Amino acid sequence: MIERANVLPPYRLTAPPQHVQNQPNRFVAYLCLALGMSLVGVYVALSKPLVAALPVFLLAWMRFGIAAVAMGHWLVKPAGETPLTSQTRKLVFLESFLGNFMFSIFMLYGVSMTSAVSAGVILAAIPAVVALMGWRFLGERIEPRVWAAIACAALGIGLLALSKSELITHINRGLEADLAREKALLGNFLVFGAVVCEAAYVVIGKRLTGALGPKRISAMINLWGFVLMTPAGLYTATQFNFSAVSPGIWLLLVFYSLAASVWTVWLWMTGSKAVPASRAGVFSVLLPVSAALTGVLALGEELGTMQVVAFAIALTGVALATLPNRSIKPSEHKRR
Numbered sequence: 001m002i003e004r005a006n007v008l009p010p011y012r013l014t015a016p017p018q019h020v021q022n023q024p025n026r027f028v029a030y031l032c033l034a035l036g037m038s039l040v041g042v043y044v045a046l047s048k049p050l051v052a053a054l055p056v057f058l059l060a061w062m063r064f065g066i067a068a069v070a071m072g073h074w075l076v077k078p079a080g081e082t083p084l085t086s087q088t089r090k091l092v093f094l095e096s097f098l099g100n101f102m103f104s105i106f107m108l109y110g111v112s113m114t115s116a117v118s119a120g121v122i123l124a125a126i127p128a129v130v131a132l133m134g135w136r137f138l139g140e141r142i143e144p145r146v147w148a149a150i151a152c153a154a155l156g157i158g159l160l161a162l163s164k165s166e167l168i169t170h171i172n173r174g175l176e177a178d179l180a181r182e183k184a185l186l187g188n189f190l191v192f193g194a195v196v197c198e199a200a201y202v203v204i205g206k207r208l209t210g211a212l213g214p215k216r217i218s219a220m221i222n223l224w225g226f227v228l229m230t231p232a233g234l235y236t237a238t239q240f241n242f243s244a245v246s247p248g249i250w251l252l253l254v255f256y257s258l259a260a261s262v263w264t265v266w267l268w269m270t271g272s273k274a275v276p277a278s279r280a281g282v283f284s285v286l287l288p289v290s291a292a293l294t295g296v297l298a299l300g301e302e303l304g305t306m307q308v309v310a311f312a313i314a315l316t317g318v319a320l321a322t323l324p325n326r327s328i329k330p331s332e333h334k335r336r
Helices: 026-046 048-053 056-070 086-113 116-123 126-138 144-163 175-208 214-238 247-272 277-299 305-322 330-335
Strands: none
Touching: 026 048, 026 247, 026 277, 048 056, 048 247, 056 086, 056 214, 056 247, 086 175, 086 214, 126 144, 126 175, 126 277, 144 277, 144 305, 175 247, 175 277, 214 247, 247 277, 277 305
C-alpha cells in the first residue's frame, strides 16, 4: 500500500481545504456513515445465496455492470467542479483497485479458506488500521477518545466473533490436518489484506471528497471496477449456464449491485466530507454487526447473550467517536 502511494508527489496526502457550504453537518454525516456501513453488512450477509449460485468473478462483473447503467449520468462533470488533475485520477484508480477489485477478491476467497470466527476477529482491526493510515497519509491527529472508540470496536467485534458457533473442528491428523492449517493461515492473510484494502478505501475516499462530489466518485470508481473485472468476468460468462439461475437470484443480484456500488458508496463519500478518516473508520464496526443482525432477522440465526454484549460494546465505541467534544470550539471543527 505504501509503495503504491509513493507514485504520488512526495508529501503527505493532506486533504485540501473543502468548501464548508458543500459539507453536510456532523449529524447528517454520521447518519450517512452509519447507514452506509450498515448497508454493507446487510448486502454481505444476503450475498451468500448469490455466491452459491454465481461464480465470484461473474458476480462481481455483473454487479459493476448493473451499477454502471444505473448511475452512468453521474459521470458528467458538474458545472462548478474543478477539472480532474493527474493526482486525482490516480487516487480514483487506487480507490477502485483497492476498495472494489482487491477487497472483493481478498474477502470472498479469504472467508472461503478460514473460519468465520477468525475472519470476524481480523475484521475488527479495520478502525485501527484506518486511524493509522489517516495519521500517516492525511496527517490527522488521533484523539484519545477515538483510540478508546477503536478499542471498543475491536473488543465488541472480537466478542461477537468468539460467540459464533462456526468454529473450525478439524480433527483429522497427519498431512490432511497440516494442509487444513496452511489453508486457514492463507485465508487469514487474505482477510487481513481485505482489512488493509477497506482502510485504504476510507482514507483515499476522504482525500477524494476534497476534489470531487460523492456521486461522481461513486460512478468513476464503479466504472474502473467494471473495467478491471471485465477480462475474468467475460471468461467466466462463457463457461456458465445462465438458464440455471432462478428469477429470485436475479432480483437479489440487482439489489446487491445497487447497494454495493451505488447506495453505500454515495452514503460513505457524503459522510466522509465532514468527518476525519480516523473517526469515520470507527463506523466500520457496523459492518459485522449489521451482517450478524441480518443473519438473525433474515436467515434465522440465533442471537445469544454474548452477542448482545458485543453489540453494546461496539455501539459504545461509535458513541464515543461521534458525541460532541466540548473542549473543541466550533471554529476548530470547521478547520478539520
